[in-house]
Amino acid sequence: MIVAMLERATEEEIQNVVERMIEIGFNVHRTTGAVQTILAGVGTPGAFSHDDFSVLPGVSEVIRISSPYKLAGRSFRPEGTVVRFANGVSVGGQEVAVMAGPCSVESREQILESAKLVSAAGAKFLRGGAFKPRSSPYSFQGHGLDALKLLREAGDAHGLLIVSEVMEISQIEMMMPYVDLFQVGARNMQNFNLLRELGAVRKPVLLKRGIAATIEELLLSAEYLLAGGNYDVILCERGIRTFETYTRNTMDISAIPVVHKLSHLPIVGDPSHGTGRRDKVPAMARATVAAGGDGVLIEVHPNPDKALSDGAQSMFPGKFAELMNSLRIIAPAVGRTI
Amino acid sequence: MIVAMLERATEEEIQNVVERMIEIGFNVHRTTGAVQTILAGVGTPGAFSHDDFSVLPGVSEVIRISSPYKLAGRSFRPEGTVVRFANGVSVGGQEVAVMAGPCSVESREQILESAKLVSAAGAKFLRGGAFKPRSSPYSFQGHGLDALKLLREAGDAHGLLIVSEVMEISQIEMMMPYVDLFQVGARNMQNFNLLRELGAVRKPVLLKRGIAATIEELLLSAEYLLAGGNYDVILCERGIRTFETYTRNTMDISAIPVVHKLSHLPIVGDPSHGTGRRDKVPAMARATVAAGGDGVLIEVHPNPDKALSDGAQSMFPGKFAELMNSLRIIAPAVGRTI
Amino acid sequence: MIVAMLERATEEEIQNVVERMIEIGFNVHRTTGAVQTILAGVGTPGAFSHDDFSVLPGVSEVIRISSPYKLAGRSFRPEGTVVRFANGVSVGGQEVAVMAGPCSVESREQILESAKLVSAAGAKFLRGGAFKPRSSPYSFQGHGLDALKLLREAGDAHGLLIVSEVMEISQIEMMMPYVDLFQVGARNMQNFNLLRELGAVRKPVLLKRGIAATIEELLLSAEYLLAGGNYDVILCERGIRTFETYTRNTMDISAIPVVHKLSHLPIVGDPSHGTGRRDKVPAMARATVAAGGDGVLIEVHPNPDKALSDGAQSMFPGKFAELMNSLRIIAPAVGRTI
């Protein structure tokens, strides 16, 4: 921690800050320049809030030097994390992982048809929602356990891994037999109780960035999972909220190279939620792969016009197959395959 | 719903849209101008997604006309809602409600001292956190049930109502005997399962705006509570995330007159979280009252320098009393008392 | 400047950074902790870019310590700046300054009528636009020199100072005889050539914050004026762009206390542009004064329904007089008069 004092700070104010830094466990190096005094705190103090120093008399600015996450930081595992699954598929390695399927599981026929078509196009994961709390109290809310069973059946029938969203601690145990990858949605990125429980689970977690979350906050949420002992974490960029209203969110493609620099964790992109409109999905899926993303998560529906949720952002099967072909052309540009 | 067709839309595309509008229950009025066709859907169709229309061939734009919330809208109760509490205190009426206290309940002594001082200064509610999931996995997490009991004791001792945050469905029942007002935090504003449960509770709820939530989304979350039968809802502005980094959030004071126009629900301001720094709290508390806010929610601590959480944004007792005096001067400017 | 090195930085990388810091004129203090090395640069080097250091090998983070503005900083003039005008009116002193009038000067009758009514209500400045480049190429563009003459006439007739926007260097000389306060609009906040010229002028400048400008950038733009020798600068908050779309901009009321802490310059609020709707103006004008603003800039039109520009945000005369009365109640809460 660095504390820059105001130019007009008194010696007494400086001493007060120094004492409090020492009190919480810092070694303090003092640098007095022509205009101001700078205090560098070195060492590993216990938990404290930088803000508490920023409001002390005579303080101009408090700067955190070390990143607030440790286990999620690149230096913890410089070679990068590869999340490996039972069937040999992995995320974060040579291959770009494709996860696809409908927003929600609507029927046995729908999910089997979805699994068949995304598998044929080259996806390795089947996505599908079982629980669907919606922003309006008047909408379809998901089929729950039945949906999970259908997902598993469809996945097994077509050799696909299953990724589905967990929304509450109480659902974890119910989902365990049916999913290969727990998805934590954007709204739950800072549901720390849920993260703590998932940290204790021995299954990989796909952690989506909240629409108002900085990259640092995303990594801090990942830290919760890692701190609990679950190192199989995959991050996901799915759009942030900005002033631009034409797209539902602004997909922050630059988060991909940034995460790759700051962290060892793989990161995939979700262009369906990132844009909210199916006609924008292919461009943003291609951008994700071109920027070095470790995978894509795409909504595909056998019949988007009849989808019970998110139809507008679900791709038609034919368009999805075309997209896969273009991704195969791009992957080698970043030294990957698909 | 209004559907504006593209200038180049074909008659077939227009017919297709008309048919789908009728299918879901709209009466359709067609207006054909020199350049484009506009379809106005009138009536009360079932649940559907406007986005689904926006991706149909030939469609330029889809515009929702009626607001997505009904019960939370001003026209549902044009005279405005006044939330009344057992001891005669109310929020949304003539008096500006002051809710104050520490971020978390730390000890019996601390909360009793807090209650005494905020009561003496004129507050009617004592706030204090019992559960404290934090953004870092390495921080103080709250005293739970013990904290609730201490809050109640302190409130009763000084004639204060109790407001405290509920973070999970499982906490509702535990909190019932101890709190007068359930607070839903910004991160849970779209935790729809929690909102649904609170809709069934017979106690008022203070619903905080999420840092990335529009005012419309805030009202839609309130709709969940009202739809469940709980009409005693108080909204709270506590800052939104913007590009400005000097303050932790940007407190959107204009949300106060906007909510008063769009909804019948009262709205209070939380300048402590809205700014994150105690030296900015008085200015923003005054602005809240001057803008017509129905109350303020302020962090005050007997000894902020020793607070276990949020010390930097907690006010010193003396400063809080000064602030109360200035609020008393302002209230008459908006026809209120304090 | 503080340079925090990566944990894995080599001694060679550290030496390279040290040498470059010395090269540009810093004295370097090196602090080596258990995990990383921190380099503090002290002294007053010439112009350089912090970013250039951030991309050097082995660097984790570069932190600017001293603020990039000097003359605009609070420590340059701790007692605060009071901008004084010929007729004894001042901004930044005891009295809250009220500036009011129509968006544009439309006719002699309109501006005389405006001057009369704002003066009667207690305003000390008459505002009015002479040049109106609009975001659509198809709109009213202002009456230029004629408008300036009418402004002066109207101001003199009613004892009002004149504030009007300057949009190009070429307009400065033309405006000099007619205005008392040059307004720089939000879009020109970073028009550095214009600022440089205005720095050489011996008339006060009202500098509006850009809709995407941080408070620091606003102060850096003020620095241009001060560096040119013009110390009579008044800042103006008029709303920033955020994700909220209900209001045209989000007026950042907290910028008022922040500017008062960081700078000695006075700051006024413009609730007309800050909200874009006349029914939100009174609440935000009151909030501005309650937050400690040094003045308000308000659009008032004798007949808003017939205004050639910005009619929707212009107040009716009667409502403006009412607002003035409520501001008179609030001012004493912050130790001011009106």
Added chain:
Amino acid sequence: MIVAMLERATEEEIQNVVERMIEIGFNVHRTTGAVQTILAGVGTPGAFSHDDFSVLPGVSEVIRISSPYKLAGRSFRPEGTVVRFANGVSVGGQEVAVMAGPCSVESREQILESAKLVSAAGAKFLRGGAFKPRSSPYSFQGHGLDALKLLREAGDAHGLLIVSEVMEISQIEMMMPYVDLFQVGARNMQNFNLLRELGAVRKPVLLKRGIAATIEELLLSAEYLLAGGNYDVILCERGIRTFETYTRNTMDISAIPVVHKLSHLPIVGDPSHGTGRRDKVPAMARATVAAGGDGVLIEVHPNPDKALSDGAQSMFPGKFAELMNSLRIIAPAVGRTI
């Protein structure tokens, strides 16, 4: 225009709105539903402000139906615009255009060396700044006319077209003999006087999106150029301001497919300003091409460490050549060549 009346609007209020719509030239279609009345204005009225209707008594919402730009809209030229240059190079056609070079022209040697290396790597345009107003008043400000001459010499020596930024109307004539493409910077995107002058020029213009500008505002600024008779307009995405602070701006890659849908104008990406850091440039340049961008604008410097401006975001020559190779792999995925 659609005007949705409030549920509680009186017949008198409705009539008043209808009359005003007719007054400005609309034909009005009235639709009265169970809950509210909707007024659809059809026809081509003169200039007016939608906001003026939104504040009329009884009005709930006013919705603009037709886009505010006409000439920039896709329907004006559905086949898309290809901007053609003297030497046969074009932007918006089959080939992805690469524009590269240093931030500013520093010396004859530097710009000749730059031209040589970017040409060798496959660029078709040489970029370089002659005028450099900076956000700090204490920085390098550009070499002006001398820089323009050097750019032309370097371009001619290596068969490159010249793109350089124009910042004021007075510079247009001076630049005419030296540049092939006028660049309008992000800060000038809404400098409507400058746009009007460039509309009268017979040379292509590269219009950068402002950091707080919506896509619609970008197209409205392009409209100024087209309305003036200059149809050779190339748009440029270079990052918008968001809450994320790790990158200087958030490059909005989704603006590329959005612009392609809404407009016939080509759009290129500027990953150098979009990220502010050279290590993020390759990922975002690749994303630009993968998303269907018509070109990229990249800062390359023979010796970035010694650059007088923007060194941190300038690529090293070797890295730029590598990037070009990866772009050549990606282009076929979107049916393009490079």
